[in-house]
Amino acid sequence: xxxxxLEVTDLDKKYKDVHALGxxxxxxxxxxxxxxxxxNGSGKTTTLAILLGILKPNQGxxxxxxxxxxxxxxxxxxxLLETPNFYPYLNAIDNLMIVAKIKxxxxxxxxxxxxxxxxxxxxxxxxxxxxxxxxxxxxLAIASALLSNPEVLVLDEPTxxxxxxxxxxxxxxxxxxxxxxxxxxxxxxxLDEMEKICTDVIIMQKGKVIRTGKLDEIIQDKEHIFIRxxxxxxxxxxxxxxxxxxxxxxxxxxxxxxxxxSLEINKKLAQASVYCEEIYVKNQSLEQSFLxxxxx
Numbered sequence: 001x002x003x004x005x006l007e008v009t010d011l012d013k014k015y016k017d018v019h020a021l022g023x024x025x026x027x028x029x030x031x032x033x034x035x036x037x038x039x040n041g042s043g044k045t046t047t048l049a050i051l052l053g054i055l056k057p058n059q060g061x062x063x064x065x066x067x068x069x070x071x072x073x074x075x076x077x078x079x080l081l082e083t084p085n086f087y088p089y090l091n092a093i094d095n096l097m098i099v100a101k102i103k104x105x106x107x108x109x110x111x112x113x114x115x116x117x118x119x120x121x122x123x124x125x126x127x128x129x130x131x132x133x134x135x136x137x138x139x140l141a142i143a144s145a146l147l148s149n150p151e152v153l154v155l156d157e158p159t160x161x162x163x164x165x166x167x168x169x170x171x172x173x174x175x176x177x178x179x180x181x182x183x184x185x186x187x188x189x190x191l192d193e194m195e196k197i198c199t200d201v202i203i204m205q206k207g208k209v210i211r212t213g214k215l216d217e218i219i220q221d222k223e224h225i226f227i228r229x230x231x232x233x234x235x236x237x238x239x240x241x242x243x244x245x246x247x248x249x250x251x252x253x254x255x256x257x258x259x260x261x262s263l264e265i266n267k268k269l270a271q272a273s274v275y276c277e278e279i280y281v282k283n284q285s286l287e288q289s290f291l292x293x294x295x296x
Contacts, residue, residue: 004028005030005064005152010023011023012057013046023060024209026212028183033186035188035194045081045187047187048187053074080153086129092124095144103148115144116143118177120139121143134161138158156187157188159188159193203218227276229276235276244257
């Protein structure tokens with residue numbers, strides 16, 4: 001049995017004067033937290049809307065669970081796309097009961113209780129939606145997506161606008177759901193948060209995929225080397241041809257990426273009798289990697 005949950009091939013979407021997606025392709029495997037990253041307007045929400053059957057592509061194909069776009073796939077997918085919509089004067093149980101009827105669940109109350117427990121809203125189950133904080137509203141939206149116990153969750157900017165505590169709550173929830181064996185596809189521009197939870201990512205810009213891979217590979221594909229020295233001019237002279245990209249040069253400290261390892265750099269400087277007060281390597285963050293790719 002294949003572990004491929006989603007296969008996207010040359011997906012293209014055009015509006016009148018906007019080319020929203022330009023032939024994107026990627027694959028999501030079972031058990032991944034798969035991040036679709038990019039600035040606003042990069043095509044993230046358009047991609048999710050097509051994958052959920054809300055929009056139709058002009059070209060290209062996608063297949064869920066190896067079943068193409070079969071309607072039966074919907075029962076295996078839970079989704080939160082853009083702003084969650086609930087009746088403000090109803091409590092969590094009553095709002096979810098409406099969703100349960102739409103999904104034709106055979107044991108709605110059991111499913112509702114289970115979903116509320118997973119998102120940490122059991123104690124506020126009978127509170128009206130309008131009394132909820134933004135973070136609680138997001139958690140209720142995820143509870144709604146979980147009602148049918150789907151194999152896959154598709155989340156669009158689930159931490160957008162939340163305070164730090166709300167972000168931590170959603171992060172913990174997503175990681176717990178992964179531990180339960182669910183596959184999660186999540187679109188976001190909040191890179192620091194994505195770095196904490198994603199296993200795999202694609203980076204999008206202007207409707208195109210410009211980088212894809214395992215998160216740790218993308219972060220570590222360029223190490224940042226820091227050198228502190230009172231002889232910085234000699235350091236730069238010796239390493240000039242080995243600097244791939246100068247990141248910063250100030251206060252006797254140079255930060256750069258290089259085709260040499262830190263060990264090779266240390267040897268090269270020592271052989272020329274140039275010594276450093278400090279030399280160390282720091283892997284770039286997802287944000288730094290993201291910026292280096294979209295500004296390339």
